Amino acid sequence: MPSSSEPGQLPKAGAPRSSTAQSLRRSQAALPRLYEELLHPAFLTITLVLLLSAAVLAFVLRASFVRTLDAGAERASTLSRLLQEQTAGSIQSIDLVLQSMVDAVSTFRIPEHDAEFQRLLDKRLRVLPHVRALYVIGADGFITHDTDHPATPRVTLADRDYFRFHRSYSADALHISEPLISRSTQRWFVSVSRRIGRSDGGFGGIAVAALEPAFFDRLFSELSLSENDAINFLHADGTLIARSPTGQEFVGQNFATSRLFTELLPQERSGSYSVVSEADGVERIVSYRRVAGYPLVVTVALSRSDLLANWKTVAIATTTGFLLLTALVLLVTLRTIRNRREQRLAHERALTTQKLEMLGQMTGGIAHDFNNVVAVALAGLTMIRKHLDNPSRAGPLLDETEKAVHRGADIAARLLTFARHRELVVQPGDLNAQIRSLEPMLKQAAGSSVSLELELAEDVPECLLDNVQFDAALLNLVINARDAMPQGGSITICTRSHPTTDKPQQSSTSFACVQVRDTGSGMTPEDMQRAFEPLFSTKGEKGTGLGLSQVQFFMHQIGGQARLSSELGKGTTVELLFPCVS
Structure with a gap:
């Protein structure tokens, strides 16, 4: 791999980032939001009224x-x-x-x-x-x-x-x-x-x-x-x-x-x-x-x-007052639109939280019941193994059955984690090693028509991970990418010592990034806004709408962040930002 000092490479972990570059990126990120506010119907209406008022004022002054x-x-x-x-x-x-x-x-x-x-x-x-x-x-x-x-x-x-x-x-x-x-x-x-x-x-x-x-x-x-x-x-x-x-x-x-x-x-x-x-x-x-x-x-x-001396004095005073009033009205209108937008987003976040709570409670109940069934099945298998007349013939079958039951117990554990009934086991981990260990399962999940490539940087520091949840999150993202490419394509999993976009705001922690990029059908802007909502799916009846919400929930639990970018017809990229071990 090229060193981080070569052109086009990201700086190493812990390297100071230019405050000017951060300000520039924040400004670029704010431009679409400002553009959306300027095209808001209320702002356009106020602007039209002010333009008409300006025309009337110009006519009167003339x-x-x-x-x-x-x-x-x-x-x-x-x-x-x-x-x-x-x-x-x-x-x-x-x-x-x-x-x-x-x-x-x-x-x-x-x-x-x-x-x-x-x-x-x-x-x-x-x-x-x-x-x-x-x-x-x-x-x-x-x-x-x-x-x-x-x-x-x-x-x-x-x-x-x-x-x-x-x-x-x-x-x-x-x-x-x-x-x-x-x-x-x-x-x-x-x-x-x-x-x-x-x-x-x-x-x-x-x-x-x-x-x-x-x-x-x-x-x-x-x-x-x-x-x-x-x-x-x-x-x-x-x-x-x-x-x-x-x-x-x-x-x-x-x-x-x-x-x-x-x-x-x-x-x-x-x-x-x-x-x-x-x-x-x-x-x-x-x-x-x-x-x-x-x-x-x-x-x-x-x-x-x-x-014209007196007329100029009156015209300048009137025009200045009108411009100040116009600026004040526009600023108040923008502020009102922004506040309402923030209130709407807060309301949507509250609804999402309520959905997660309800889903967590339902999932927790199901997981508890399922876990009880698994416990009974394991106990039964143990008793059967003790009373076998010919262990050599039934033993392999029992081993496979016991493995399946253990996998069911693992699924129940994941459900309990989603329902907040299981504590995360957060410890320092190696992102690259965890991904390599999971590579066979990821390729199997991607399918034969999809190629999966790894681009793992060598200078990625240790991060805080829950290995079980990390595996589940990465598997979820690969399956979603595969489903977006029914005719085949490619999935690329990259790691970087720093994210390709800005780190979370108001955070002094260093982050490492895992990026899952596909060449699939992409998403519309409307679908992107709802992608992390529980029970929302673009797969129709084939999807459960829990994959990305589980990924986002896991990232929030460990102090990281999940980000999504997509362009219709050109593919989707999901970035997972993991806090580095200080």
């Missing part, structure tokens, strides 16, 4: 998500309408002041930088918080009246687009320019201006209000928007006039090629859309409006993430 975004879009629309109205009102106020300036300059001959007229302009400026300065530009392009006087430098403004517009266009129209850099303050501003006509119809200059983007920062603060929200004021040609609260570096840039100016405004004067801002990369819901009567566009952009 609907809440859509409502939150719709509410954000509605809020942006309301704010943009408010800004549009406020902007239109502000421009109208500026226009009234500009018209009064035009009327004053056209009607009266006011000297350049007249102190009285400047005080009037300062008074008008105070009621226009969104305007930085009011001034009048003469027909030659130089400022003649200015609320900043005398700080304003004397420079010509004849090259400004808004000046050239009024000089070349004689109609009395309000003009709003693109963002410009002030030559006096070096800050951005938007000019709102009107033409001043002379009595002869000629060009007399223009009245101007300098509107600064800082005004829009004040509007933003009044609207209580978040730091990721933004309001934008754009010229109708796409030039950005102002952006709050951040992005002043983009003022003056032209966005005429953006979706707002190429697709949306040509179709609708107001609306909403989603966009990732080019300024800061934030995704926003944008509501836009064209200011009626003026070349201005206002937009309110609300951060999508800020709008």
Whole structure:
């Protein structure tokens, strides 16, 4: 035989076993049981209910998500309408002041930088918080009246687009320019201006209000928007006039090629859309409006993430709570299924014990009666032997009869052992020697159509045995294997210093294994579960259902264990685990 150190061999008796390997084998053994619990109807029902609940929760959260975004879009629309109205009102106020300036300059001959007229302009400026300065530009392009006087430098403004517009266009129209850099303050501003006509119809200059983007920062603060929200004021040609609260570096840039100016405004004067801002990369819901009567566009952009912040908090809390509740329900369901399964198994074990007790009592009574008959027969044979006239002729017959009676007494002893009326004679024994001594009887029991082979390991330690019960158990297993192979086959009896499967749980004892393996028809999983039950047999009327139950009972008595594995059409293997002598 190969040594235990060769590949594929089991370790020697007493060798330490890897705790990792034990854990792995226990996990593998628990997988079928867990799979069975997961397929339990109660667990599947609970799982289906939880899945439906999850679908409902997902639907509710989705609907809440859509409502939150719709509410954000509605809020942006309301704010943009408010800004549009406020902007239109502000421009109208500026226009009234500009018209009064035009009327004053056209009607009266006011000297350049007249102190009285400047005080009037300062008074008008105070009621226009969104305007930085009011001034009048003469027909030659130089400022003649200015609320900043005398700080304003004397420079010509004849090259400004808004000046050239009024000089070349004689109609009395309000003009709003693109963002410009002030030559006096070096800050951005938007000019709102009107033409001043002379009595002869000629060009007399223009009245101007300098509107600064800082005004829009004040509007933003009044609207209580978040730091990721933004309001934008754009010229109708796409030039950005102002952006709050951040992005002043983009003022003056032209966005005429953006979706707002190429697709949306040509179709609708107001609306909403989603966009990732080019300024800061934030995704926003944008509501836009064209200011009626003026070349201005206002937009309110609300951060999508800020709008969804409360929804995300509620969604995360709800989802987390649902998942925890789901896990708890599933764990409780699995635990309940497991408890009921254990209760059912305990009940089945109790019924098996009751059957064994009843069978033991019945067997004990029969064995006692049979033993009495055997005793009488032996006494009769003894008396007959004493009164024989010719012992040489009748002696052999009497010897055979006496042997048969002794075998009957042995059977009665085994029945009494099964009925717990006979104490086991447990002593150290050699498994291999016991099997070899029984080999002729085992081959005879297997029959001529079945081959019986022994694979006995050399390093099997001594085990605790009752020789009589061991012989009976092994004979039972061989007979069962033979009956499972009516067309012939093979039976292999193996011994190992360690079992091929895990030793009994919570046991520190070393075990040796006797394995009886056949190539018969095998058993169904249902039959395997009942194989050790008393009175259960797969042989129909030919079987008594006592063989395997007697084997299991014997193994439990000596502190060992009987195990069964089988596959339909491929044979059956029975393992007997015997405690080794320490």
